[in-house]
Amino acid sequence: MGLLSKLVKWARTKSPWILHLNTGGCNACDIEILAALMPRFDVERFGIILMGSPRHADVLVCTGPITKQMKPRFRKLYEQVPDPKFVMAVGNCACTGGVFKGCYGVEGGIDTAVPVDVYVPGCPPKPEAIIDGVAKLLAKLQKS
Amino acid sequence: MDVKPRIGYVHRGIEKALENRTYIQGAFLVERVCGICSNAHQCTFMMATEEAGGIEVSEKANFIRTIVAELERIHSHLLWLGAAGLEIGFETLFMYVWRDREVVMDLLEAISGNRVNYAMNILGGVRRDISPELADKIRKGLDYLEERTNYYKKLCLEESTVRKRTEGVGVLDPVTGVKLGAVGPTIRASGVKFDVRKNDPHLKYDEADFELITWDTCDTFGRVVVRVLETIESIKIIRWCLDHMPKKGDIMPEKLIRRVPEGEAYARFEAQRGELIYYVKSNGTDKPYRVKIRTPTMANILSVAELLKGCYIADLPIALASIDPCFSCEDRITFIDIEKEKTWTWTREELRRYSREFNEKEKRW
Numbered sequence: 150m151g152l153l154s155k156l157v158k159w160a161r162t163k164s165p166w167i168l169h170l171n172t173g174g175c176n177a178c179d180i181e182i183l184a185a186l187m188p189r190f191d192v193e194r195f196g197i198i199l200m201g202s203p204r205h206a207d208v209l210v211c212t213g214p215i216t217k218q219m220k221p222r223f224r225k226l227y228e229q230v231p232d233p234k235f236v237m238a239v240g241n242c243a244c245t246g247g248v249f250k251g252c253y254g255v256e257g258g259i260d261t262a263v264p265v266d267v268y269v270p271g272c273p274p275k276p277e278a279i280i281d282g283v284a285k286l287l288a289k290l291q292k293s
Numbered sequence: 294m295d296v297k298p299r300i301g302y303v304h305r306g307i308e309k310a311l312e313n314r315t316y317i318q319g320a321f322l323v324e325r326v327c328g329i330c331s332n333a334h335q336c337t338f339m340m341a342t343e344e345a346g347g348i349e350v351s352e353k354a355n356f357i358r359t360i361v362a363e364l365e366r367i368h369s370h371l372l373w374l375g376a377a378g379l380e381i382g383f384e385t386l387f388m389y390v391w392r393d394r395e396v397v398m399d400l401l402e403a404i405s406g407n408r409v410n411y412a413m414n415i416l417g418g419v420r421r422d423i424s425p426e427l428a429d430k431i432r433k434g435l436d437y438l439e440e441r442t443n444y445y446k447k448l449c450l451e452e453s454t455v456r457k458r459t460e461g462v463g464v465l466d467p468v469t470g471v472k473l474g475a476v477g478p479t480i481r482a483s484g485v486k487f488d489v490r491k492n493d494p495h496l497k498y499d500e501a502d503f504e505l506i507t508w509d510t511c512d513t514f515g516r517v518v519v520r521v522l523e524t525i526e527s528i529k530i531i532r533w534c535l536d537h538m539p540k541k542g543d544i545m546p547e548k549l550i551r552r553v554p555e556g557e558a559y560a561r562f563e564a565q566r567g568e569l570i571y572y573v574k575s576n577g578t579d580k581p582y583r584v585k586i587r588t589p590t591m592a593n594i595l596s597v598a599e600l601l602k603g604c605y606i607a608d609l610p611i612a613l614a615s616i617d618p619c620f621s622c623e624d625r626i627t628f629i630d631i632e633k634e635k636t637w638t639w640t641r642e643e644l645r646r647y648s649r650e651f652n653e654k655e656k657r658w
């Protein structure tokens with residue numbers, strides 16, 4: 150491995166910037182993700198910062214099932230994230246559709262629209278679980 | 294600036310889905326209408342169903358429902374205060390408030406076993422009891438929260454950073470507000486005395502000792518103050534409930550109620566964002582015939598379109614956040630500049646950044 154690619158990998162694992170996106174969830178996972186960024190849990194110590202634009206993000210953190218109206222927009226957002234991109238599905242609905250399975254406005258889990266790297270189940274998952282998911286994603290990044 | 298709201302990004306079809314789920318399954322589905330006011334939704338659904346089927350609720354269960362509802366209000370208002378701090382670029386406030394909010398999250402977790410979706414209500418009662426030890430723990434937590442909330446009250450009333458960014462922003466006069474059907478803190482900040490807890494008391498609110506908070510500045514500053522003062526009132530209500538709660542008594546019926554007799558009912562609940570309405574029609578089976586949900590943000594969306602008109606774009610994040618919108622999809626906003634015939638879309642973060650830069654440039658704080 151060349152020096153440059155080593156440097157890129159080091160930067161990638163030390164500062165994964167995230168874009169938090171609600172694809173049709175109930176806000177519960179969203180407030181738990183925010184709680185994970187807050188002083189008590191503080192994922193910023195791993196270099197994780199919440200970004201506003203998909204063009205600045207490495208990791209898409211998605212919550213909620215995919216709704217019919219959101220699906221095309223979500224794909225568009227996914228395409229805007231620069232490669233290599235990673236997707237984290239937070240919550241039961243993001244993993245499988247969960248409690249909303251069978252509702253007419255819902256397509257299913259995040260993986261019906263885009264490939265997913267890490268699944269964090271729970272309704273909603275506790276901030277500790279989300280941090281565990283992030284740690285697993287970082288381990289995956291290290292290997293890649 | 295003119296505004297046209299476009300909604301429906303999180304439309305999942307819950308009302309229809311409730312028709313082919315039993316009441317017990319439905320209770321857990323309505324909780325997920327909104328994660329922040331999950332208990333309000335579940336409790337109102339249960340209240341409407343109980344009234345439709347003539348199901349009795351024990352005294353103690355009503356006390357526990359009130360306690361959880363008020364704890365949830367504290368959690369939601371603190372969450373909002375932090376988010377408002379972020380919108381105006383006051384990140385220290387955001388971090389402080391969210392740190393203190395963890396205390397109320399711990400209390401809710403101790404009562405219900407989950408931090409956000411509590412699943413406390415069941416037809417005819419609640420699922421978990423509050424033991425005397427737990428009550429002491431809640432009292433301790435409330436003491437800390439009261440001290441902190443009083444500090445935030447002082448901060449919001451006196452801190453010039455907050456006042457300069459919120460005073461005179463997003464003005465909603467009471468006449469327009471009432472005409473457009475605004476509810477909750479949004480209308481109370483315009484000086485209208487409307488609170489379901491006082492006007493049409495449910496649960497234990499008719500006996501509890503608390504004040505109806507209003508503020509007459511009609512702007513975003515008023516909405517901040519109303520929410521902070523309401524948090525203090527909520528602490529009072531919980532203390533009253535803990536003191537007056539019967540020591541003995543069932544919290545739920547011995548046999549789980551599955552079928553609900555035929556009937557229809559309508560329940561109102563003062564959720565954190567305003568009046569929440571559930572209409573339930575039962576037909577004697579274990580599934581509802583029809584459920585209609587009217588959420589407070591739906592009632593407030595017209596008035597937010599009105600109060601944003603004529604605002605600076607830089608003030609848009611805080612003015613929009615001031616109604617505490619429950620949809621998570623105001624994420625993308627399209628701007629149309631009529632003079633330059635230009636259209637562009639910003640995400641909320643980009644808008645927030647623009648807002649801060651604009652305010653720094655204009656020296657508005």
